[in-house]
Amino acid sequence: xxxxxxxxxxxxILARGLxxxxxxxxxxxxxxxxxxxxxxxxxxxxxxxxxxxxxxxLTTLLPPDxxxxxxxxxxxxxxxxxxxxxxxxxxxxxxxDELLTGRENLELFAGLCHLGRRQAxxxxxxxxxxxxxxxxxxRRAGAYSxxxxxRLDLAASMVAAPPILFLDEPTTGLDxxxxxxxxxxxxxxxxxxxxILLTTxxxxxxxxxxxxxxxxxxxxxxxxxxxxxxxxxxGAERLVLRLSRAEDxxxxxxxxxxxxxxxxxxxxxDxxxxxxxxxxxxxxxxxxxxxxxxxxxxxxxxxxxxxLRRALxxxxxxxxxxxxxELRTPTLDDVFFELTAVAA
Amino acid sequence: xxxxxxxxDLRRLVVxxxxxxxxxxxxxxxxxxxxxxxxVVFVYVFGGAISTGSSGLAYIDFVVPSVLLMSGxxxxxxxxxxxxxxxxxxxxxxxxxxxxxxxxxxxxxxxASVIRNVASAVIALAAALLLGFRPAATPAEWALxxxxxxxYVLAVASLSVVWGLLVKSTQxxxxxxxxxxxxxxxxxxxxxAETMPEVLQGFAANQPxxxxxxxxxxxxxxxxxxxxxxxxxxxxxxxxxxxxxxAALLFRRRTAS
Numbered sequence: 052x053x054x055x056x057x058x059x060x061x062x063x064i065l066a067r068g069l070x071x072x073x074x075x076x077x078x079x080x081x082x083x084x085x086x087x088x089x090x091x092x093x094x095x096x097x098x099x100x101x102x103x104x105x106x107x108x109l110t111t112l113l114p115p116d117x118x119x120x121x122x123x124x125x126x127x128x129x130x131x132x133x134x135x136x137x138x139x140x141x142x143x144x145x146x147x148d149e150l151l152t153g154r155e156n157l158e159l160f161a162g163l164c165h166l167g168r169r170q171a172x173x174x175x176x177x178x179x180x181x182x183x184x185x186x187x188x189x190r191r192a193g194a195y196s197x198x199x200x201x202r203l204d205l206a207a208s209m210v211a212a213p214p215i216l217f218l219d220e221p222t223t224g225l226d227x228x229x230x231x232x233x234x235x236x237x238x239x240x241x242x243x244x245x246x247i248l249l250t251t252x253x254x255x256x257x258x259x260x261x262x263x264x265x266x267x268x269x270x271x272x273x274x275x276x277x278x279x280x281x282x283x284x285x286g287a288e289r290l291v292l293r294l295s296r297a298e299d300x301x302x303x304x305x306x307x308x309x310x311x312x313x314x315x316x317x318x319x320x321d322x323x324x325x326x327x328x329x330x331x332x333x334x335x336x337x338x339x340x341x342x343x344x345x346x347x348x349x350x351x352x353x354x355x356x357x358x359l360r361r362a363l364x365x366x367x368x369x370x371x372x373x374x375x376x377e378l379r380t381p382t383l384d385d386v387f388f389e390l391t392a393v394a395a
Numbered sequence: 396x397x398x399x400x401x402x403x404d405l406r407r408l409v410v411x412x413x414x415x416x417x418x419x420x421x422x423x424x425x426x427x428x429x430x431x432x433x434x435v436v437f438v439y440v441f442g443g444a445i446s447t448g449s450s451g452l453a454y455i456d457f458v459v460p461s462v463l464l465m466s467g468x469x470x471x472x473x474x475x476x477x478x479x480x481x482x483x484x485x486x487x488x489x490x491x492x493x494x495x496x497x498x499x500x501x502x503x504x505x506x507a508s509v510i511r512n513v514a515s516a517v518i519a520l521a522a523a524l525l526l527g528f529r530p531a532a533t534p535a536e537w538a539l540x541x542x543x544x545x546x547y548v549l550a551v552a553s554l555s556v557v558w559g560l561l562v563k564s565t566q567x568x569x570x571x572x573x574x575x576x577x578x579x580x581x582x583x584x585x586x587x588a589e590t591m592p593e594v595l596q597g598f599a600a601n602q603p604x605x606x607x608x609x610x611x612x613x614x615x616x617x618x619x620x621x622x623x624x625x626x627x628x629x630x631x632x633x634x635x636x637x638x639x640x641x642a643a644l645l646f647r648r649r650t651a652s
Contacts, residue, residue: 063490110492132494140492144485150415162407163493191418207489 063088063215063246064109068118069349071104071270078104081118082272084248087213091237091247092259093278095254095386101270103143106219109248110140123215139208140217145200146207151202153184156192164216166209178206182236198229203237218239218249222256234259235253254386258282266390273390284390285381288339290362295372297347304342306369307351310362352385353378404495408503409510412477416511425473425475426511430466430519437462437585438526448587452616459523459530460611461584464547465576466519470512471551472572474504478559479568487646498643501556505642508552509545514546530615540614543627547607550634551575560645584608584644603630 056149057193064086071079079101086092094102107113109122111131120127123137147156154175161171179185182202187195192203201221208216222230237260241247251257257264258278266274266281274281294303340351353359359378366373416422442454478501479485490500507510520528532540558571579585581595582604588596599605606626613620 110488112488112491135492136494138492140488142485142488144488146489148411148415148484148486149484150418151411159407159411160489160493163404163490163495165403167492180571211494 061088062086064092064120064122064248066105066109066118066120067264069105069108069115069120070117071101071108071113071115073273076151078114078270079108082267082270083272084120084265085250087262087381088246089241089244090262091241091249091260092263092265093257094248094250094265094267095250095252095257096250096267100267102267103219104270105267106140106142106217106248106250109283110138110217111135136211137213138215138217139211139213140219141201141204141208141221142219143223144194145199145204147192147203150191153179153195154188154191156203156207160207161210163317166210178209181239182206183232196229198232201225201229201233202236205233209240212245214247215246220250220252222254230256254281254285254381266386268390274386281386282381285352285386285393288353288378289318289381289385290351290359291375291377291379292349292362292366292373293375293377294347294349295374297344299371300342300344302350302369303349304340306365306371307349307362310351310358310365329386340390347374354380358377401496401499403527404499405503405506408500409507412504412507413510415477416507422473426470426515427518429469430462430515431522433465433518434459434462434522434526438523438607441585445586448589450587455526455528456522456530456616457608457612458585459520459528460608460615461579461582461604462519462523463516463544464584464607465579467512467516467544467548468551468575468579469572470515471508471548472555472575473569474508474552474555475559475562475568475571476565477504477508478556479565480565482560482563491647497647501560501646502639502640504556505549505552505639508555509548512548512552513541513545516548517564531617532615536614537615540611543607543610543614543631546628546635550631550638551640553635553638557645558643560642578602579604579608582608603627603634606630 062085064084066082066084069079069082069084070077082101082105082135084092084094084105094105096102104113108115109120109127111127111134114128122134123308125133125137148159151159154304158171161174162168166174173285175188176185179188182205184199184202184206187199192200195203205221221237222233225233234256237247237249241260249256249260252284264274264276264278264281265272276284292303294300297380340349342349351362353362363373363376416426436457438455442458445454447454447457466610481500481504482488486501555571555575559568562568562570582588582599582602584604588599588605591599606623607630609623610620610627612618613623
């Protein structure tokens, strides 16, 4: 082979300052991304944040407008063929032929990766076994369940045993069980040494699988950290309070802001400063303390059971009636509120 | 990449397409039943009413070449839809990240399309023979007839692939088959062009279907060919030579949205 192939690299994927616009709209605004060989990095962001565009650039499907990227040590714009030889891609849309059986799909792709006929058959057998599809091997992919389809898709990406795998929202639209099954498969691939870049909208997914999470929003990297550090930053739980009366919303927000910001228990409740907030609702001091006029809900992070008690006490003393109380784990929304607050 | 590897890739993609074809009921009907229906309709329904004008031919002899073209051409025009399916379904992403040449995927669609649509034309021909078509072709003329039908199907399939890559949506891709289905009506193929208004006569005389039909008539019925063979070859060759590189280029550029 040529000299390019033997070039050593420690980072399987390395992108610096990637930019991309579509018809005048800036989709990527300078993305930096590092995926060390053998690790799993999750690209976390909402729809339209630029996750898929980033993956398409790194898999040579789309040229970047600016910036540089190397995958497996090869430049994605100048050495596309060498990059393609080192990667597998499972995109958001199903990329298997629905009219072919699971086995026929795998044998087709194995053939197109230039495995011999017997070798292709053996590889298909292996992958069907590994991805738990042996029983469904003779059925058309169109008749597969969502989870099976994704597993077949993943198997198709692995026919050439690429060292680097791109998974674009692999579990979107799957039921919890199929999701857990797919996670198990991804963990296994990681354990066998595959480098994986995965995009997801789910914080929990990133938390479950990733060594490192890169949060992107509006084409920029908003955070690049370990899942544990991100979660620490975001806080453990969210308290969601639905108020009985809409007109209490601003008062409740103001009341809770003192609880959220201060660890000192409130002694007086009818704080004159709080009334100054009025009923129109000023922006709360803590950006994590949010209120939604439509659902009449106030959301705030709580650090401890004591914190929760103080929040409810404060509302009670202020004479604000609460209709419904819910504790939930932080969502991607919460991550973004937290991260944009840090940037501001 | 060696030519041998590329040939192997092409074969795999052709097999994929033909397998798909056999598993799609509507596709199978288009390929097998429609040619027979078109032949029956023209011979029995229109055949009694249409005079073949100064040619003096029986209508079945007059019309068979056009029906062969229509039978092969319709399916070939639908190649645009198979290409659009790949684009919309995301298969294109899979193909484009595989270590295969960019031209192999569109070429695979074209080759598969030629195989199945020449088969459709053969089915139409069998129906014509059953209905009383009596050609007077020598073995060499039969071989040339097959070559002309194949050339026509190849040209339509190539143009169709370019169209499919351009429009992307499956519905818009289907529109191409309308043009291909309609063009023979404005030729010398179904009614003698001399019976048309003058403007249409001009169009009919200069559009590709007319010389291709006349070439087939000459080959099958032993009539003088004149210049129509060369003109037909130029049209078909031109379409193929023009569209193949464009298809390869578009395939490289296009990505699933």
